[in-house]
Amino acid sequence: MAVSATLRTTEVRVAPGAGARCHVLVRNSSAVVDQFVFAVRGDVADWTQIKPARVNLMPQQEVSVELTFMPPRSWEVLAGEHPFALQVSSREDPGGSVVQEGTVTVDPFTELDAVMVPETSNGRRTGRHTIAIDNYGNHSHRAEVSATDPDAKLTFRVRPHAPMLEPGTATLVRIRARPKRYFWKGPERLLPFTAHVVAKDHEPIDVPGAFNQGPLIPRRVYWLIAMLFTLMLMLVLLITFLLRQKPVSIATISPSVTSTPTSTSATPTTTSTRPRPTTTAKPTKPGGGVNNANGNGGGNGSGDDASNRSNTTTFTINSGAYPNVGGGPQLFSYVVPAGPNYRVTSVVLHNPAADTGQVQLRHGNQVLGTYDLAQVHGEFAVQLPDPPLVAPGDRVTMAVSCTNRRGACTPSGQFTAALVR
The missing domain is CATH 2.60.40.10 (Immunoglobulins)
Structure with missing residues (x-):
């Protein structure tokens, strides 16, 4: 070798x-x-x-x-x-x-670094964070991860609590921050906390974080509820307005002279005649028949006084009242046109459809009589005991309360008025 x-x-x-x-x-x-x-x-x-x-x-x-x-x-x-x-x-x-x-x-050496993602989380019940722990050392070892907040308003769940850190790798640790108290509304609340990473032969690492707690009910929900409530209120008001606003039948006629006590036309006709015998209905009770034993007229041409000899006019008030509408009876009026004064002497009520309910005759705020529609069959003559004096601009009204099961009530009233000289 x-x-x-x-x-x-x-x-x-x-x-x-x-x-x-x-x-x-x-x-x-x-x-x-x-x-x-x-x-x-x-x-x-x-x-x-x-x-x-x-x-x-x-x-x-x-x-x-x-x-x-x-x-x-x-x-x-x-x-x-x-x-x-x-x-x-x-x-x-x-x-x-x-x-x-x-x-x-x-020989082994330990070198760590940690970062939190996201640093600030947003939520109503839970904030979720992830800590990435980088092991720059040359050996495997464990580290303990925990979290605390200075005001003790949060609880934490750390998974895993003691991870194994391999050299040259990043280990992920998940932290859930949950507030101890919730609130329904109000501004958001920022709750800071600190995560701690502790390993042997290395100084502890503190990683700051924060949970931005929001209310359980977002502000946009209150706006949505307010808008829905407003729409519902407007819908209710619109339906009520449409149900109560029914067409009022007003016979806009001018006073004229006629030779007969009644006229079926809404437009008055005027004739000049001498006084002649007329047939009139006796005064009636509110809801009953004629207060006359024989049921016929109470006068003739020879017994007419000055009022009977005066000229007369007629006007008709038609109605169309819907049943079961709240807010009181439905009003159908006639406004007296410009001209002389008249005195309403009699009324003929018509109930051709046999409606049920109640009709009330009014002059302004004065009630002239109240009648049950169930007792008005066909034509029902009413002689007013105290004929009201109506002047131009006065309002004669039929207040109808309808109790039909279906369909509107359509009673009408034919009024006879005498000219006051």
Whole structure:
């Protein structure tokens, strides 16, 4: 064998970022001058230096070769034992090369970093956060993760609580922040807290965060409820208005002179005649028949007084009252036109459809009589005991309360009025 090599130290310990040395004694055992080349094999070769890298030796001459191990402070060089081999190659005798083996032990170091995403969460019941813990060290180890808030307004759930951190990786830890008290409405409340990452041989890491708590009912819900309530109120008012606003039948006629007590036309007709016998109905009770024993007229042409000899006019009030409408009876009026004053002497009520309900005759705020429609069959003559005096602009009204099961009530009233001179 042309060469011999002796590794003085087979085990070397080194800290990451530092350096450690060992020596190899190389001897030329041949009888000729030879050149020797040194090379390190294994994963330590990238961070190992050899001095000298090659040497020429005389026969029986020896030299000390220095190996310097300098692992970087990085997770790429893991903590623990790293075997290596020093190969000594002879130029003159390639087959006589030798190899010396040893071990380099790299010490562990811990280096961590943590960041929270998102830093501020928004919610009504729960805030969700994620902490990314980066392990820049060269060994695996556990860390404890917890969270606290200065005002003790939050409770926390950390999963996992003690994760295993692998070198060169990022480990995700989920934190749920839940408020101890909720509120229904009002502005949002910012609740800050701090997450703590604690690992052996490393200073604790504090990561700030915050939970922006909102009300249980968002503000837009109140706006929506208010809009819906307003729309419903407007709809109810519109329906009520449409049900109560029924067409009022007003016979807009002008006073005229007629020769008969009644006229079926809404437009008055005027004739000039001498007084002649007329047939009129006796006064009636509110809801009953005629207060006359024989039921016939109470006068003739020879017994007419000045009022009977005066000119007369008629007007008709038609109605169309819907049943079961709240708010009181439905009003159908006649407004006295400009001209002289008249005195309403009699009324003939018509109920051809046999409606049920009640009709009330009014002059302004004065009630002239109230009658049950069920007792009005066909025509029902009413002689007013105290004939009201109506002037231009006065309102004569039929107030109808309809109780039909279906269909509107359509009673009408034919009024006879005498001219007051």
